[in-house]
Amino acid sequence: MKGFQKYFFVLIITCGIFATGWYLSNYVNNKKINEIKDIQNKIAIDILSSETQFSLLEELSCQDLDNSILSQEIAKVADKINFSEQNVGNAEEIDSLKKQYTILQVKDFLLAKRIGERCKQTISTIFYFYGNKESCVDCLKQGFVLDALRKKYPTLRVYSFDYDLDLSTVRALKSIYKIENVLPSLVVQGKTVSGFKTVEELESMLPKELTNPKKEPLVGSTKKP
């Protein structure tokens, strides 16, 4: 090959290598998205099963009720959605998965609340409204605080919501709990607080049944996706 012909030929091959890299990446990432979808389907079935179980409550005692409403898988989903947001790149697909995850969290909360009322159990919950790193500089720290709390109190239910997510459910929650655009915002046992809160500050707001448990509360928690 002579002159610039070779430069052009090499350019074509290099583009081919890039196309191969892009194809492989796309292929693997689609597999990842499908994996998240599978897990979310499983969680949806778990919740539906629990709701059915709840409907049968009148014929069952509270001891017979499976209190691990949320599958353990849901925590993994949060991590995977979070990772995918930064690395997978299929924004529309990830956004859709995130919306599903958000709805599943709310359904879980509502179900847990109903079971709590029926079985006279105190459900300890924190709603965590976060934003991206530009709009919420303290969200990274707040995430670590909530991780620490989860570890300390495995029965604490932490629900994470993307403040900017375009979803009517999130808008409804923001309206109900009067969440302003001050992030991070937290709703601890129904009480809204804004700005970064330490482990100790949040502990003081949580019910005593959690910190000094007498009877076993409902198990499960979710993470920021």
Next chain:
Amino acid sequence: MPFSEIAMYTIIFLAVYVQVFFLVTFFERRKHLNKVHKEDLPILQSFPTVAVIVPAWNEGTTVHGTVKSLLDLDYPKDRLEVLVIDDGSTDNTWEEISKYKDHPQVKIFQKENGGKHTAVNFGIDNTNADFISCLDADSFVAPDALKRIINLFQKKPDVMAVAPSLIIHKPKNIIQHAQRVEYNMSTYNKRMLAYLGAIHVTPGPFSVFRKEVFEKIGKFRKAHNTEDQEIAYRMQEHHMKIDHCHTAYVYTSSPNTVKKLYKQRLRWIYGFIQNTIDYRRLIFKTRYGNFSFFTLPSGIISIIAVCYLSFALLYNLTIFVIKKITEISIKGFNLSFSTNFDWFFINTKTIVFISIILYGLIIFSILVGTKLAKQGRGFHWHIIPYILIYSVIAPVWLLKAVYNTITRQGQPKWR
């Protein structure tokens, strides 16, 4: 797409482009390469006179071995002379050189210290040989090297200089083994550049020149202590062809510590930057061919790329450390390791797959280079420390060379 990603993709695109360029050249010339590689020791039509200049400055421990390797060359004794120049050494170099004062093939000289280029030029002034070579006093030549190089000159009358394959002499520690891998890869790169007519350096150890080179374009210049680069640039400017004889092997001593390696490479990179600035008029000019459109731009791009990647890495590392410190301050220090490996969290961005292909191309060049340099076959585990060590250290000397250029600091010392 954010700027950082665009920059990363651009850099990796250009890096892949360079490697593919070499690969295409390799496949174009594979038959020729195989033929040359299997060639027996050539029978020369005639034996032109050859002078080898050995500039020595404080090389008391190695100069004897260097001269001996030259005298052992498989070449008629009356057609080969060795000029050993003591460039104002302060050790026992002159004492060692003096042992050859009565040798019929050796001429010894002593002069005031003036730098390597002055010693070599002194030698050029004191010979009438048809071919002139230079051998650093820390290098040794394979006995058949000269015959192979002269054979190439006789086959290709338009070739004005020939560079040999450099091999690390008896590597002992991991730093030297890593350099051995690098030199093997250089053999491949240089061979491909030779096919492209785009060699940018005629290395100090045993590059051979026709005497017309010095008559037409002058002798060596100080050139930021990289006279072997500058003369190659000057030859390219004057359309003088430089070839590479990959079957002519020269064994060279190598830095055995990171500090020595750093100083050597700082000098080389600084020299490359300065010479490229001095000869910037050659860039993107069709009359200078691949040297102008491939060698120089890829060198410049690699320097810019390493600078960018170093700062990007430093930035990401800082962010990671800050994040970790924040996490530990809130959650406490936890030494427990999770054994639950999940493939999901492996980065599968496009750039990762392309990087894998790029590393594949680099390893291919090392393997071919190793074969060309007759340093074994197949994958050698030293490739791993080579990639690791050079990924960490190379950006340091490169950044320092760029810093010295920007701040107009003096050139790095020879040693």
